[in-house]
Amino acid sequence: MRLLALALLALGTTALAGQHGDKAARVELGRRLFYDADLSRDGTMACATCHEQFHAFADGNRTHPGVTDEPGRRNVPGLGNVGRFSPLTWADPRQTTLADQVSVPVLGTHPVEMGMAGQQGEIVRRLAANPCYRALFARAFPSGDGSVTYPRVAEALASFEATLTSRGSPYDRGMLSAQARAGQKIIRRDCAGCHAGRDFTDLRFHALEAPQPRDLGLFEITGKAADKGAFRTPSLRNLAVTAPYFHDGASPTLATAIARHGLHYAASDQAAIEAFLTALTDRGFLTNAALSLPRPGACPVTNRP
Template sequence: MSAWRFSLLVLSAGLLLTAAVLAWRWTLPAGVPPPPVPADNPTTAAKVELGRRLFYDADLSADGTMSCATCHEQKHAFADGNRTHPGVTDEPGRRNVPGLANVAWFTPLMFADPANTTLETQAASPVFGTRPVEMGMAGREAEIGARLGRDHCYRAMFARAFPEDGGRIDFANVARALASFERTLVSYGTAWDRQQLGPDAKAGSGLFARDCAACHSGPNFTDLTMHRLAPADAALADQGLFEKTGIDADRGKFRTPSLRNVALTGPWWHDGSARTLDGAIARHGLTHDAEEMAQLIAFLEALSDPEFTRRKSLAMPSEACGKRL
């Protein structure tokens, strides 16, 4: 065999291997398209594996006590069951922790920040944010790479995930890996998805379509648009969208939350101030008698996906590089 033909075969084999490495197989129901993925961060198994480990690693916080999973717990559909969650400095949280089911299809991602449109950019908010302080790493970005780089397994995982830049360990690649894992937080296993609603839930679905679906629309029950349900009040501590735009008409506007797994993600409202589902519903100013409220809640409970809260591929990894963590 001539040298050039051998070289061509080696090159072809390398290209095929690269394509195989880059391919990520989305397991989705019929009719659900794969989520949008940035061209500069294609999803790979290596990135997802790395992002999963990072999601559960408290070394991304200032004092090593808080990981992404501290607030986004799988058993709560990646919310946390608290009104708000304090950060590493014990500063109270301002807003309720949202669930992450199907977050890959969401934009914008935050309650009241229209500029936070990708999972890659959103990752900086909890890690470096100061209003409030969450993970407390503002001004310490380089320290993240230094911490992770001391772990030989992380060095190997970054090398596999980011061969194009020599496995560089920095926050940009941390964010890309976290985003890749978060795009696998797919939840389409509810009774509603299976069309297996009981009588009360079926009646509730009709009420929901009449009273709620204008904003809680689409397969993830959100129009991803910011609305104001309470009167605008300049004295409120949290002004919502106004804090980003400075436009008076935006006071008190917050993005419609998804209702997937809503029965598992309480308390509800942007500040977690609604302790019950019927209380959250009542705040919308709608009138329902006791029977209708029970039917609406039955429908909302049918949006829960128990398998999602137990899926092993989303849980804290027990090993990495062949060794127990």
């Protein structure tokens, strides 16, 4: 099996035991799968290939090609607090649960990402060949026979992704500078219509500019003329580390992203806005070891190397 860096987390049996041991095992299984490139056709691409922790589980590129080198269509979104989001993607209102959305990168063909369309059986074969995975699946899904199945792969990944909680920014801790507080007032005045709520997104679809023929957004799903060029509002959390911006990744800086909304500010107001947006960065989230690539060590269930 080709885990990125061939790593496992050495938690030991006790760490996954107890009243909620199956839930803990499901999260740990999902974490391991998230970093495992065996979920891709040629073993070169894991979920974490595009969702990098130091980018708040975004990417840092405009788009990311898949295993066939077919260009990506849309910018990779960050995953902070994704367990609270529905719908989940830029322009598909049908993607409402994390477990179902797993199939978009793993099995999808528009574009090809991990390239496993029609290969669910191969995913099962690869994982079931590993004794640690067999033990983890048995612990994670104790109410059944514990076997490796593709739906359980998706459910475990969803369980891990639901733990990607980002709530430790200076904003959350009430540590805004005077400049950032000034920026917060401007955001509330000019942007809260869409960037609302605890995660600064209304999770609705909006068209901010004329639709581009290459990507018609929500229209591709609904066929409604009014949905041409409409995309889901992204969260503003961790924005300072998730550039470039917009669905197409065509805005490399906060300043260009703000201007693309048709908003133009004096230099002092622009600086205040950027100070507030930067204060939404949760540095602990970017370095939380519990969310990182598993370290080398024993299988967390069998406690054997």
